[in-house]
Amino acid sequence: MSAPTKHRSADEIGRTELGPRPFPELGEQRAAADLDAIDTTLANGLRVLAVRRDSVPLVEVRLRIPFGDPATSSVGSTHAARAEVLANTVLTGTATRSRVDVDTELALVGGELDAVVDPERLSFSGNALVSGFETVLDVLRDVLTGATYPADEVERERARLVERIRLARSQPNVIAREALQRHLYGDHPFAKEMPEADEVEAVTRDDVLALHSSAVLPRGSAIVVVGDVAPDAAVRAVEAALGGWTGEGTAVALSPLSPVRGGDVLFVHRPGAVQSQIRLAGRGLERTDERYPALQLANLVFGGFFSSRLVENIREDKGYTYSARSHPEFTPGGATLLVDADTASEVTVAALLETRYELGRLGLVPPTESEVDTARRYAIGSLLTATSSQGGLASFLVNLAGLGLDVGWFTGHPARLAAVTVEQVAEVALEFFAPTSFTGVLVGDAELLTPQLRALGGVTLP
Incomplete structure (x- = not known):
């Protein structure tokens, strides 16, 4: 029977008879080469940035819609509450797809699509196999132009959101963040990152539908596509799917904040x-x-x-x-x-x-x-x-x-x-x-x- 192998400690591995083993030189950090990309704007005002990256046969989609509160002050505004309910229910149904249909279609192409909102933007994040790229875009088109916000889905998601807000407000990090934002920015809408629970409870389906109609707009928005797709082909696919997304006006960007000044x-x-x-x-x-x-x-x-x-x-x-x-x-x-x-x-x-x-x-x-x-x-x-x-x-x-x-x-x-x-x-x-x-x-x-x-x-x- 052979003698058991003696395991060396990290210190032993790091040393030789001549002393500590020298660290290897750091490798060269290579900057990103020129990317194969197209940056253009569609007739409806939607900016499209498409980049070819063929490392894996996938495609990533990111849509950013400026979603600021049009009010000059957040005092008395229910925009944050309506926006949160919208983001939590925008993918729950359209005139042609139920929530289950949306999830199933995306799953069949190895894809997903999510929506989140903050004081500055409404964001959609999706991905799929390259073969499912057009499916993701079609679901996104359907949601942007025809989300119906079923009453039962709004009620269910609204209740969940209220509970999450109440729980979050007991967390020290949330307390500190909200206090800091108020201290720095006062009543500016940027400071209101989370609505009050009672404001969310008061949001109705009609409120969400009205907000979608007035604020989910292509002009001023931007979509990014990165994946194993030629940039010109990606732009054509986006235009075919989202070129018909229209609306009056421009998505609302928040007004600039005053610079932070030192103090107690x-x-x-x-x-x-x-x-x-x-x-x-x-x-x-x-x-x-x-x-x-x-x-x-x-x-x-x-x-x-x-x-x-x-x-x-x-x-x-x-x-x-x-x-x-x-x-x-x-x-x-x-x-x-x-x-x-x-x-x-x-x-x-x-x-x-x-x-x-x-x-x-x-x-x-x-x-x-x-x-x-x-x-x-x-x-x-x-x-x-x-x-x-x-x-x-x-x-x-x-x-x-x-x-x-x-x-x-x-x-x-x-x-x-x-x-x-x-x-x-x-x-x-x-x-x-x-x-x-x-x-x-x-x-x-x-x-x-x-x-x-x-x-x-x-x-x-x-």
Whole structure:
């Protein structure tokens, strides 16, 4: 019998008689080559962006319809409630297809189709085998031009939505997000990401039908097709299916938001909370700004990935939080830098102090060449990874379309990141990451945190 194999530890595997085994060099990050694409607009005003990617015999479809509240203020508006019910019931039946028919037809071609809504847009996301591409488009056409919103489906989905809203409003992250949006944007419709349960309960089938007729419009909307289909053939298929989708006016885009201005953090009392939510926000840059690539790298160095300064400080070194991050959010007409951290109540104030410290340090102790190079590799690598699949590329491109950008921005962005200098990163770090440039909210138990927060300052207490 042979002797049992001795398993080596990770440390043993990583070493040789001459010392630690050297890490292999990172491979070259290849930017996306010029994509075979067509970007055009149909006679009905629908923008069509079709990209050939033949890695697998599938096709991905993304439709973005601007779906803003036409009211200048969200006070008293029921648009968010009606929009949520619409998104949850738009696929439940047409004059020629029941809900079961829709699901069955899509399943037979290996496909699916979903709808979601937020304050900015109504989005349809679908996919299928290439042989089922026209089926997906035909179902989408039927839904866009003839959704009937059966009364029993509206009643059922409305009840489910009410329960989900009530449950969500008990979650700390939702409480923090809603408080932050109100603090930053007041009564702007963008701040109302979730309607009230009683508003949803009051929505009728007639309300949804009226909203569909007035707001589900092709002009101003964009559809992205990515898959194993020639772009010209994809455009012809979209035109054949959706060219007859019409409507008066243009889909409603939200009005631009005012830039975020720094100020005190608003404390939101949550009695008995054993954890706190820190949510900070500052002004960011749009993707079209020439300084955006430098700001993207500065954000990564600060808190945008696991090896960032903020994560190393309050997670790895001090153990104040399991999860901390900073990230951009692109808003109507602008952008915001967000910093998130959830902490135990007893270390909340210390975590806020260290977060402010790292914000200031980014400008006063600028990122090193090594930090910038690591962030650059991560930025390019994560972009290419996220868009390596057909679905990932389709989702990324439809977001770009919503900003008025095209495939060229995507293919050119790795080169823009590669051209950023350490000095440019230092400049935007000093300008955008100053602690005084941020405001935000802190959700927690006031009885536990008020004495320490009063001593720290910069927090509006209840």
